Amino acid sequence: MTRPHTLLINPTVTSRSSARFPLSLLHLAAALDKSGSSDIIDGNVDRDFVNDTLHALRTRRFDAVGISVMGGPQMAPSIEVSKAVREHFPDMPIVWGGYFPTLYTDTALAAPYVDYAIRGQGEESFPALMTALSTGDASSLAKIGSLSRKVDGEIVHNPSRRFSLADPNTVLSYDKLGDPSRYLARTFLGRRTAAHQASVGCRFRCTFCGVAAMFGGATALPATTRLERELSYLKYELGADSIQYFDHNFFDREEDMVPLLEVMAKLELPWWCYARSDALLKLSESSWKLVRKSRLRMAYIGAESPSGQMLKDIRKGTRPDQTLEVAELCRRNGVIPELSFMVGPPENTEEETEHTFEFIRELKRINPQSEIIVYVYTPLPESSRHEKDRGKRPSAPLLDVNGEPVVFPKTPEEWTQQHWVDYACHADAPWLTDKLRRRIRDFVTVLRCRYPTAQDLRSPRWAKRTLSVAASWRYSYRKYNRPWELELANRLVKLRMPQVSGL
Ligand code: B12
Structure with a gap:
């Protein structure tokens, strides 16, 4: 053959x-x-x-x-x-x-x-x-x-096949990429950060999430031997000094996580991952000890909304009080929480957005180090949901700003139109008015100047400090509208945008 x-x-x-x-x-x-x-x-x-x-x-x-x-x-x-x-x-x-x-x-x-x-x-x-x-x-x-x-x-x-995580019993063929060390990057985690995905899938079925649509609420964790083999290669052969875990949801059931955390604590490579507030709040003190020893630096947590009802509607499974609590818990454990929000939902659009801004301010009071990512809520069409979830709890039909039904593209070419690229990037939605779009942009500008991200290594410290001072009166008095001076300064400094480029 x-x-x-x-x-x-x-x-x-x-x-x-x-x-x-x-x-x-x-x-x-x-x-x-x-x-x-x-x-x-x-x-x-x-x-x-x-x-x-x-x-x-x-x-x-x-x-x-x-x-x-x-x-x-x-x-x-x-x-x-x-x-x-x-x-x-x-x-x-x-x-x-x-x-x-x-x-x-x-x-x-x-x-x-x-x-x-x-x-x-x-x-x-x-x-x-x-x-x-x-x-x-x-x-x-x-x-x-x-x-x-x-x-x-x-x-x-054809019918879907079962999901699995087989161990190839060897490290991935990084050498197929030419010189694999060119993929190691200087990030706030270290000088040579490598990307790795240990577990696959996620147990949760949030209605807006591509991962839920791909895996339908299933997950599989790697064998410790596999994790140790891969991390050892990255550390000792390639010279990586830190890891960004791409796992869809790193912290799974505590008893399953502990053996993996033990491997990571042995290798002590500072790390970043996706996590959930409820999982972190449930971790026992002995597991937190392992988390600290393994040197978790930042956890990306989908906070999504300050509205308990919206969190229920999107099947998130966490509550707003847990978001506040996790910001404090992370502070105590020396972990930066990177909290992402989805503003501009199709219903109660303006009200929910303003409510989210206030909630973000509260989080910043609790833990000023919290990193904030603001996305626009752009749900997946019903047809994209996992076959197990299709038709269950269908959301209300999406309407654009003129009250017309939103019709998703039928060809790949249509998906390249800027408004659909923005939709896919959670950057814009057809139901946003120009006024609200501007309001979101202004709030984000003031926020990111007032609190420049720790992930930005390029901008000099003095520039970040100057931006922060320049933004502080607007932030204190909630004067977000048209921050032209910050936009100008930002154009010169070009603060990093983690929501676009990753770490
Ligand atoms: C790394 C990453 C990126 C990188 C680049 C990825 C790349 N292709 O080079 C960067 C940072 C640039 C990026 C950007 C974006 N990303 Co991204 N990204 C990821 C991340 C964290 C890891 C991807 C990965 O390597 N996975 C590991 C591999 C093993 O899994 P996999 O990619 O799924 O591949 C498997 C299958 O999909 C399939 N498969 C994949 N390719 C192919 C090809 C063939 C031929 C076949 C047969 C099978 C196959 O088989 C693979 C092995 O099982 C995922 C989350 C995740 N953990 O997957 C999000 C993710 C893929 N990104 C996502 C999104 C939406 C984006 C953005 C478009 C928007 C955004 N706001 O994040 C941006 C674009 C930003 C911009 N430029 O404006 C979503 C996609 C969901 C969706 N609705 O489509 C994800 C799932 C995150 C999420 N939870 O929402 N991303």
Whole structure:
């Protein structure tokens, strides 16, 4: 049997300096290489990735191209590379995977340059598809779990496969990325921060979250041997001095977490992760001891809203009092809470937004070190929710600012329109008035000047201090409107925006 060769592509989504390991492709490569081989092109590092893709296809034999696609700014480069492949290599199968084709499968397959979409994890389905493509065994396609494809012009979705976290028993093939140490970045955690994902999935089913739509409330934690193997490689072979964990929700059940925290406490690499207020509040003192010893520096916590009702409606499962309590708990344990909020919900839009601003001020009083991320609430369409959740507790139909129903895009191209890119980035929503949009922007400007983020290493200390002093009267007197002097100063200083670039 011929061993299938796959070309894996991560279209550009961020600047070269913000590029982190393309973990999706590294995990896929580990699975594909068991029965074939793979190469990786990372558009975050290789800025000419479209031409380099064509060059790779001209010079080596591949059986398919696999493209990782996330909604938002990655859409346009994903389309560009897919079209280029289709134009120059019309017979080359093009497979899309990742969040976009999982959440918007029919939209992805509506494009003439997408042949297959794999929903959810790709580690089992993609190698099975590659085997079918390289052997020409079309009859086996119908049996591949989580595969969606076009059959005689109709879109066919195979049943979803079970979710799993298999141990490849070896470290990921970082050397496929050329020099992997170029992915280590200077961040506030350290001089050589590496990205890693230990566990997969999340037990919660928040209605707005892409992770819930992808995993449907399931999670799997890694074996301690796997975590230790991977972290040891990153620390001792690559020279990483800190870790940013991409786990969807790092703190799971305490009894399952403790063995992992023990490994991390042994390696003592300062770290950042996603967490929940309820999980942190439930941790026992002995676990907090491990957390401190392992050197957790910052935890990103989805606070979302100060309204208990809204938290219930979106199935968050936490309460506003827990958000306040966790800010204090983190302060006592030397951990910075990075709290994210979703303003501008479709109902009670202005009132909820103003309420959130006041709540943020309260958090800042409790723990001035708290980092605040303000997003606009942009729920997923009903059709994107996980199959287990579709139709359950449907939200009221979304209406735009004129009271017309919001119609989601039907093609990848439509998703590249700026207002839809902003929707995917939680930066704007069709029900916001210009006045409220401006109000949110002004509040965020005053807040981030008054409290510059600890994650900004580029701006000199004096500049941050000056901005903070300049913003303090506006912040104290709630005079957020039109902070032109701060906008001007910000243009010169260019404070870092963690919600755009990550750490
Ligand atoms: C790192 C990261 C980024 C990086 C870049 C990622 C990259 N592609 O290079 C940066 C920081 C740039 C980024 C940006 C954004 N991100 Co982001 N990001 C992540 C994060 C933390 C990790 C991704 C990762 O590496 N996962 C680990 C790998 C192993 O998992 P995976 O990517 O899901 O891959 C698996 C499957 O999806 C599938 N698969 C993936 N690709 C492919 C390809 C093929 C061919 C196949 C078959 C299968 C397949 O198989 C893989 C292995 O199982 C995730 C959260 C998370 N933990 O996943 C959010 C996440 C993917 N981001 C998300 C979003 C929304 C964004 C933004 C668009 C908006 C925002 N405000 O955050 C921004 C854009 C900001 C901007 N520029 O304006 C959402 C996506 C949800 C959604 N609704 O679409 C996530 C899930 C975060 C969240 N909880 O909301 N992000």
